[in-house]
Every structure is written in structure tokens, then in C-alpha cells.
Amino acid sequence: MHYLNNLLLNTDSYKASHWLQYPPGTDQTFFYVESRGGEYDKTVFFGLQAILKEYLSAPVTHADVDEARDFFAAHGEPFNEAGWRRIVDVHGGRLPLRIRAVPEGSVVPTHQALVTIESTDPDAFWLPSYLETLLLRLWYPVTVATVSWHVKQTLRAYLEKTSDAPDEQLPFKLHDFGARGVSSAESAALGGMAHLVNFQGSDTVSGVLAARRFYGAPMAGFSIPAAEHSTITSWGRDREVDAFRNMLTQFGKPGALLAVVSDSYDIYRAIDEHWGKTLKDEVIRSGATVVVRPDSGDPVEVVHECLVRLDAAFGSTVNGKGYKVLNHVRLIQGDGVNPHSIAAILERITAAGYATDNLAFGMGGALLQHMNRDTQKFALKCSAARIDGQWIDVYKAPATDAGKTSQRGRLALLRHREYGTYKTVTVPNDVPTVEAYPPPAGWAHALETVWENGQLVRDESFDDVRARSQII
Incomplete structure (x- = not known):
């Protein structure tokens, strides 16, 4: 055109x-x-x-x-x-x-x-x-850079309160999930690039490429292997645990990170039974960190409950700030995430004694689309x-x-x-x-x-x- x-x-x-x-x-x-x-x-x-x-x-x-x-x-x-x-x-x-x-x-x-x-x-x-x-x-x-920056200040405050390594953790605490929710490829490029001013985690490929093209950044953002609902549910409800095991087999290497959406049917059963019992030893032996992803329900309630259940299954250690850090597993919340829900979630888990280290966020529409010139x-x-x-x-x-x-x-x-x-x-x-x-x-x-x-x-x-x- x-x-x-x-x-x-x-x-x-x-x-x-x-x-x-x-x-x-x-x-x-x-x-x-x-x-x-x-x-x-x-x-x-x-x-x-x-x-x-x-x-x-x-x-x-x-x-x-x-x-x-x-x-x-x-x-x-x-x-x-x-x-x-x-x-x-x-x-x-x-x-x-x-x-x-x-x-x-x-x-x-x-x-x-x-x-x-x-x-x-x-x-x-x-x-x-x-x-x-x-x-x-x-x-x-x-505006995207501004929203992202202000979320960064919220995350920084909670990390400084609860984490032994806030500066190391911060760049990867907010991941860009917004590419599919914007109005155009150009919006994904400009908005995704703007988010990368503040963070280094992104699934918006065009934003990473725009940072390279317009600002000479060889690689401004990074991602990890992650499951979506189709790759889990294609195994069928009765074989959900096999879908999870396949993720471990494909990507579970020492030091690796892999994210697995686990609420296609029942997030709490997935944590208690699949991750916490059937696959627990395999997770530990893999040497990887499994990032469990809930994707429905009230974000504040669900994140807190998932952390409690993961803690019961895998245990945790208390860091120098007096907050619990889970062993072998983490959580990423990408549903219902916006600047206000992030603050509410962090306040809840902090009050419950969990370090911000345990949690990352994926933000989509609220990061790249829920805004206008006003x-x-x-x-x-x-x-x-x-x-x-x-x-x-x-x-x-x-x-x-x-x-x-x-x-x-x-x-x-x-x-x-x-x-x-x-x-x-x-x-x-x-x-x-x-x-x-x-x-x-x-x-x-x-x-x-x-x-x-x-x-x-x-x-x-x-x-x-x-x-x-x-x-x-």
C-alpha cells in the first residue's frame, strides 16, 4: 500500500x-x-x-x-x-x-x-x-514506556523489601505478552520496544527487532520456552500430566527456565497432584526451574493460593530479608494483570511472607493497548x-x-x-x-x-x- x-x-x-x-x-x-x-x-x-x-x-x-x-x-x-x-x-x-x-x-x-x-x-x-x-x-x-516504568518502580519497592538480589531480579519481572492484543504490527513494534526500555523480558518479537533497527540494540529482550493451552490440552484431560512431563523432557535442563500453563482444567489439582507429587522428583532431578502459570480466576486470590500449594509441595527457604523463596519452582501471572493488580498481588504475597522472587508478571493489553492519547x-x-x-x-x-x-x-x-x-x-x-x-x-x-x-x-x-x- x-x-x-x-x-x-x-x-x-x-x-x-x-x-x-x-x-x-x-x-x-x-x-x-x-x-x-x-x-x-x-x-x-x-x-x-x-x-x-x-x-x-x-x-x-x-x-x-x-x-x-x-x-x-x-x-x-x-x-x-x-x-x-x-x-x-x-x-x-x-x-x-x-x-x-x-x-x-x-x-x-x-x-x-x-x-x-x-x-x-x-x-x-x-x-x-x-x-x-x-x-x-x-x-x-x-505512554507505554511510562506505564512500564511506573510498574517497575512498584516491583522495585517490593523487591527491595523482600529480596536478597533486587537488582538482579528486576529486569525480568514484567514480561511483554501484548503483541496479539494491539491494533497493528507497528503498535507491537513501538510499544514492545518502549517496554524494553525498562525490562528485558518480552514475547513481542517485533519490539525486539525495532530496538535493533532504530536504536542498534543487538538483542534487547529475551524469552523462555513456554506452553500455551493448545499444547497442553491436545494431550487430553486424562493425559495432562504427560503434557507437563513432555515440557520437562524437552526443556528441563540444569539452570533452564520453562513456563507451563497449568490451569487448563484445575490449577490446584495440577499443583497438588501433577507437579507436587507425580512429577516432583523429575522436576528436582532436571535441575531446571519450572514456572507454573495460572491463567484464570481472581489474580490476587489465585496467586496467593498457588504459592501456598507450591510451598507445601516443594518447600522453601527463608532469605536474608525474612521472606520465603520457593525451591525449584516459580509462578508467572499473566491473566488480569495491570498496574493496580500487580500492586495488590504483591501486597498480598508479601503479607503472607513470600518474597517477590517467587513471582513474575506477564502484561498484555494493559501494557500495549489499554491507553490512549489522553x-x-x-x-x-x-x-x-x-x-x-x-x-x-x-x-x-x-x-x-x-x-x-x-x-x-x-x-x-x-x-x-x-x-x-x-x-x-x-x-x-x-x-x-x-x-x-x-x-x-x-x-x-x-x-x-x-x-x-x-x-x-x-x-x-x-x-x-x-x-x-x-x-x-
Whole structure:
């Protein structure tokens, strides 16, 4: 579908008419992206580099302009054919834009400018607005990374309380189960990659591949052999124990991990009889760790009961924090998992004396799909325009919703050198460029130019992104 690769058609219909709507004398515009609040008070900035590489790197061609011209003529919208032809002829199809952004992986409070977009050709002042639809989709990887990051903080707190090795355990405590529940392969790639900023466990192959393609990560995520219901139930109800034994035979090697869904019929019987009696010695002899997976019922109740039964079957040891760690077996909960149920499950098992070491989570729809642009109230707005040589503030302040009041002027994001706090400031009109603005003592510019006139000028590595996300 070629039209999906035409940048000029990767916009909203009404954008095609906007070049005619700015005041006469306009020759430059300035836009910004921010989270205006939402469910979380901090966001993890991630994904812009992938969007820039995927959609803005290929030069616009006259064939693209032809296609867009014909589409909008039939669609009922005016189209700036001359403006786009000029970009092809004068700029070689490279977009005359400057995009500045906070370094990817940064954890930034809401209500701060995360990205700024400026036109750099007076005859293409309308270009940042045209690209709003595409660039604002940044909300998705940022929101996934943010949800994942906040779950990580919950897991970190319980691990620090109950585990002897919290740092070793944490990267694999939340596994991405979301690929089948998203709306598209692109969502799986962007969302799966965003989760990997915080964790290293994933079954979303496209997310791992996206981290390789866009951020140079050779292998950003890992998985283990795991059963699904079809591979267990194909043996029949009467041979469920044989299905479990086959998993041990195929994958049960010293030091290995294997996950076995065990609730196709009766999770408690599976633990008490199959795992806890019939296969117990085989599990121990294998040298592997069997990860039992319940997949139905109330997650808080079921996880607690499964741990108790596994403890009765295999025993446990008490770690240095005074919490029990199961021998030979673990549990993974992937049904009904979201940030709230994770906290509730961990609170229950901690109160019952079990270390967080015993449990991992798989999150699917709640990780990659149960969100929208309003989860963190993302917006991309114009905040300044140069008209007849003078910069003016551009903003909205609706009387019916103060929360939608936008920022005004050319914006700079500053970070305190000592405390790491952020603030967004308006650059005075007499300062020629945002970069030339001198921050107050103790502060430094937090936005860096990542895109200049069709070229990516800062190429982040996935390791650097991950390292920044650790700085709170």
C-alpha cells in the first residue's frame, strides 16, 4: 500500500488547507509537545528517533506530490502543491525543520516541553503544523514506556523489601505478552520496544527487532520456552500430566527456565497432584526451574493460593530479608494483570511472607493497548509565530477548560545541574534562537537538536536510553 509510505498523506485531511489560514507575513512557526498531566506525574520520553528514521528520513519526491495533489483534489481539500514542489526542488525533498528533544529515556515531570519543532525556511512556515498528526503519535511509545516504568518502580519497592538480589531480579519481572492484543504490527513494534526500555523480558518479537533497527540494540529482550493451552490440552484431560512431563523432557535442563500453563482444567489439582507429587522428583532431578502459570480466576486470590500449594509441595527457604523463596519452582501471572493488580498481588504475597522472587508478571493489553492519547493528555501545539519579522506568542486559553491552556512563546526546557529538576521557560523575543538563550545560573538546556533540515543529527543507542531511564 504505497499511500502509507507517502509522507504528504500521513496527515489529517484539514491540515492540507492550513497553509492558507496563517496571517499574511508569517515566515516561521514554533511548535512543542507536552504531557498536560494524566494518570502519571512523570513520563519516560521515548520513541521519537524511531518515528524520525521511519517516516522523515526518505526525501519527498515529485511522485509523492503528484499523488497527494490528486488525492486532495478528489477529497475536497486545497493542497499546497507549489510549497511541496519547492521542498523537492530547493531542499532535495528534505524537510526544512529543526526538531529539538529531551534525550530519550529521560524521566520528565508532566507539563514540560519534551519536543520543539521549528520551520527553517520562510516559505515552509506551514510545515510543522502539517506534520502534527504524524509527530504526535509519539504519545504511544512514551505512554507505554511510562506505564512500564511506573510498574517497575512498584516491583522495585517490593523487591527491595523482600529480596536478597533486587537488582538482579528486576529486569525480568514484567514480561511483554501484548503483541496479539494491539491494533497493528507497528503498535507491537513501538510499544514492545518502549517496554524494553525498562525490562528485558518480552514475547513481542517485533519490539525486539525495532530496538535493533532504530536504536542498534543487538538483542534487547529475551524469552523462555513456554506452553500455551493448545499444547497442553491436545494431550487430553486424562493425559495432562504427560503434557507437563513432555515440557520437562524437552526443556528441563540444569539452570533452564520453562513456563507451563497449568490451569487448563484445575490449577490446584495440577499443583497438588501433577507437579507436587507425580512429577516432583523429575522436576528436582532436571535441575531446571519450572514456572507454573495460572491463567484464570481472581489474580490476587489465585496467586496467593498457588504459592501456598507450591510451598507445601516443594518447600522453601527463608532469605536474608525474612521472606520465603520457593525451591525449584516459580509462578508467572499473566491473566488480569495491570498496574493496580500487580500492586495488590504483591501486597498480598508479601503479607503472607513470600518474597517477590517467587513471582513474575506477564502484561498484555494493559501494557500495549489499554491507553490512549489522553492517558497522559499529550498535545502538540503552536506556541509562537514570526509575522512581519516579529515573534508573537501563540496560545489558547479556553474558558471552559483551564487544563487545555497552552504554553506561549518559543520554549526551552531547562534542567537544574545539581538537583535534576526541570522547568519550561519562554525565550525572550530579542534572543535570535532558542539555542542562544543563556540559562540562569545552575541551569542548563535539556533539549538537544536531533533533526536538522532532513538529517538525524543525534543517533541514540538503546543502552544510553536505558541508562537514562534509571535516573529518577
